[in-house]
Amino acid sequence: METLSYLGQGFGVALTPYNLFTALCGTLIGTVVGLLPGLGPINGVALLIPIAFALGLPPESALILLAAVYLGCEYGGRISSILLNIPGEASAVMTTLDGYPLARQGKAGVALSISAWSSFVGGLMATCGVVIFAPLLASWAVAFGPAEYFVLMVFAIVCLAGMAGNKPMKTAIAALIGLLLSCIGIDSNSGVYRFTFGSLGLADGIQFVVLVLGLFSVSEILVLLERTHNGQKAIKAGGRMLFNFKEGASVLVTNLRTGALGFFLGILPGAGATLASAVAYMAEKRLAVKDNKFGEGDLRGLAAPETANSASACGSMVPMLTLGVPGSGTTAVMLGALTLYNITPGPLLFQNQPDIVWGLIASLFVANLMLIVINVPMIKVFTKILAVPYWALVPVIAIITSIGVYAVHATTFDLFLMIGIGVVGYILRKMDFPLSAILLGFILGGLMEQNLRRALSISNGELSILFSSPITWVVWVLIAGMILFPIWRTLRRRREVRRALAAAE
Amino acid sequence: MYQRIFGAILLATCVSLVVVAWGYQAPFSYEPVGPRAYPLLLLVLIIAGALYLLFKPASISLAPVPGHDEEVPLDRPMLIKVCTCVGLLLVYAALFERLGFVLSTTLFGFFIARLYGARWWQCAVIGVVASIGLYLLFDYALDVPLPLGVLELLEN
Numbered sequence: 001m002e003t004l005s006y007l008g009q010g011f012g013v014a015l016t017p018y019n020l021f022t023a024l025c026g027t028l029i030g031t032v033v034g035l036l037p038g039l040g041p042i043n044g045v046a047l048l049i050p051i052a053f054a055l056g057l058p059p060e061s062a063l064i065l066l067a068a069v070y071l072g073c074e075y076g077g078r079i080s081s082i083l084l085n086i087p088g089e090a091s092a093v094m095t096t097l098d099g100y101p102l103a104r105q106g107k108a109g110v111a112l113s114i115s116a117w118s119s120f121v122g123g124l125m126a127t128c129g130v131v132i133f134a135p136l137l138a139s140w141a142v143a144f145g146p147a148e149y150f151v152l153m154v155f156a157i158v159c160l161a162g163m164a165g166n167k168p169m170k171t172a173i174a175a176l177i178g179l180l181l182s183c184i185g186i187d188s189n190s191g192v193y194r195f196t197f198g199s200l201g202l203a204d205g206i207q208f209v210v211l212v213l214g215l216f217s218v219s220e221i222l223v224l225l226e227r228t229h230n231g232q233k234a235i236k237a238g239g240r241m242l243f244n245f246k247e248g249a250s251v252l253v254t255n256l257r258t259g260a261l262g263f264f265l266g267i268l269p270g271a272g273a274t275l276a277s278a279v280a281y282m283a284e285k286r287l288a289v290k291d292n293k294f295g296e297g298d299l300r301g302l303a304a305p306e307t308a309n310s311a312s313a314c315g316s317m318v319p320m321l322t323l324g325v326p327g328s329g330t331t332a333v334m335l336g337a338l339t340l341y342n343i344t345p346g347p348l349l350f351q352n353q354p355d356i357v358w359g360l361i362a363s364l365f366v367a368n369l370m371l372i373v374i375n376v377p378m379i380k381v382f383t384k385i386l387a388v389p390y391w392a393l394v395p396v397i398a399i400i401t402s403i404g405v406y407a408v409h410a411t412t413f414d415l416f417l418m419i420g421i422g423v424v425g426y427i428l429r430k431m432d433f434p435l436s437a438i439l440l441g442f443i444l445g446g447l448m449e450q451n452l453r454r455a456l457s458i459s460n461g462e463l464s465i466l467f468s469s470p471i472t473w474v475v476w477v478l479i480a481g482m483i484l485f486p487i488w489r490t491l492r493r494r495r496e497v498r499r500a501l502a503a504a505e
Numbered sequence: 506m507y508q509r510i511f512g513a514i515l516l517a518t519c520v521s522l523v524v525v526a527w528g529y530q531a532p533f534s535y536e537p538v539g540p541r542a543y544p545l546l547l548l549v550l551i552i553a554g555a556l557y558l559l560f561k562p563a564s565i566s567l568a569p570v571p572g573h574d575e576e577v578p579l580d581r582p583m584l585i586k587v588c589t590c591v592g593l594l595l596v597y598a599a600l601f602e603r604l605g606f607v608l609s610t611t612l613f614g615f616f617i618a619r620l621y622g623a624r625w626w627q628c629a630v631i632g633v634v635a636s637i638g639l640y641l642l643f644d645y646a647l648d649v650p651l652p653l654g655v656l657e658l659l660e661n
Contacts, residue, residue: 050649054649055647056648169554169557169558173515176547180522180544180547180551187531189531189535190535190540192529194526194529195544218594222591224621225620226583389622389623391621391623391628394618395632398597398613399614399639402597402601403639406601412599415598416598423591449543452543460537
């Protein structure tokens with residue numbers, strides 16, 4: 001009951017004309033950013049932070065804006081997947097598999113509307129999940145001490161690596177690099193300057209906007225160099241623009257299943273929308289043994305990843321709001337935005353700042369509704385944007401990125417730092433390291449060190465405090481499982497490949 | 506091959522950072538863990554990872570999967586393009602405050618558009634429109650102060 005009254009309070013915040021307008025801007029920007037190939041939610045959210053800050057948006061409006069952009073990206077990513085066969089962002093890769101064939105069969109309109117509907121269902125289910133689970137988790141997490149927090153963050157990092165699929169080691173290294181980057185600057189406990197090498201610009205650490213824009217925007221600009229093209233021909237979104245009842249009913253079960261799946265994968269730290277959509281697609285493909293046309297334009301194959309990625313985008317808000325541990329790269333950026341406002345995310349947020357938390361949750365409902373309403377009739381406008389060539393797009397991205405970085409401190413040092421980080425990020429990307437792991441490590445790093453040192457201060461240096469409560473035991477067991485799981489999987493795969501190689505000879 | 510070179514570089518960087526971090530000691534300590542332990546712990550873990558990259562067994566697979574190649578080929582023209590792009594960004598950063606936003610952005614927009622395959626007149630349009638448009642948008646509409654640079658002389 002209490003939850004409902006809080007939710008009502010949240011809607012009171014979200015439905016003010018100012019915040020409604022903010023959410024509308026966010027959804028429009030998000031859809032456009034999502035559909036442009038190469039720009040994903042992380043770039044979109046990161047670029048908007050300095051702007052939100054400069055505009056003097058109050059924290060709840062800023063968060064509403066960022067959340068709307070995040071959701072909008074998950075909607076927008078599907079458009080270029082379906083019409084161009086190029087995923088607009090990483091989590092829309094799976095959408096190309098069945099979306100593009102459908103468009104080529106002349107069912108682009110149906111594909112677009114059913115994927116928008118799927119995103120809506122996924123987002124709606126997951127937002128309801130947030131309403132139910134977030135307060136529970138928050139009330140439970142209040143009991144966490146520094147030791148429990150530290151262990152939980154270790155779990156988040158290990159989980160990130162363990163869920164990374166084919167490259168757990170590289171993900172782990174990337175996360176560690178992120179953790180190390182967070183050490184740069186003055187140590188708040190002792191006043192020692194660490195890894196600044198005498199530079200004044202590094203004294204208070206790397207600004208996280210600089211890191212995000214360097215890693216994602218600059219490296220993306222360099223990657224786009226390889227794909228210089230002058231606006232690709234998109235398939236015309238013709239035919240019937242709306243799916244009919246039969247088509248909607250045929251994917252409903254898929255929607256419900258993958259929505260729940262996406263939500264729970266979203267909650268897990270590190271396993272973001274990309275993983276959720278891939279797992280959802282694979283699972284649905286396996287379940288649909290009879291008359292499946294997966295890969296040739298099956299509506300269920302289109303609905304599954306779209307439902308899952310929207311659901312996981314909302315689901316990843318749960319650990320961010322309740323524990324202060326981001327569930328995905330984009331929520332890591334949002335967490336960074338909260339700290340810019342001097343708001344410490346964590347379980348106490350629910351007690352101290354109910355306006356922000358519940359305003360954000362309510363605005364997820366609002367943004368979701370706006371997205372489905374603007375996405376169906378305005379699809380023609382969005383497809384026009386796909387025709388913008390890189391030579392017009394990249395300079396604008398590069399310039400806005402520079403403005404965003406400059407706006408933080410008004411020093412050119414940050415611009416140079418961003419370029420340096422971007423070049424390193426580009427090299428890491430070429431080496432197949434996941435950049436979002438660096439970002440998550442960076443966001444968690446400071447909190448992790450603080451909690452470790454606080455815990456050890458309590459115990460006077462005894463390491464046993466890290467193993468002293470039932471909560472820590474459970475988390476340590478989960479950590480052990482997460483470390484052993486990828487090792488076991490790799491060994492099994494190697495054995496299978498060996499056997500296949502032996503059989504081939 | 507690139508992976509192992511990268512592993513070696515990562516290893517060398519981390520070892521030298523360990524040397525740097527060894528000296529971090531608080532003059533007065535109020536807590537059992539000083540500023541040194543945590544970065545050292547991380548560095549040791551990264552070193553372990555770098556050693557793994559250096560010496561890990563070559564991956565075996567049935568057939569090379571296109572798009573999932575471990576060795577990413579980077580040919581010479583691409584490398585030149587990437588270096589030009591980085592160079593342009595550096596020059597832009599250097600001129601950002603000196604020339605001011607509008608002039609430096611016009612120049613930067615012009616050349617970067619060219620790099621991405623625009624025709625000369627398209628470059629000019631992008632440079633001028635992007636610099637003036639974004640200046641008006643950010644400085645006036647969004648209240649992000651941008652450096653005027655040389656144009657400051659015109660203001661008085």
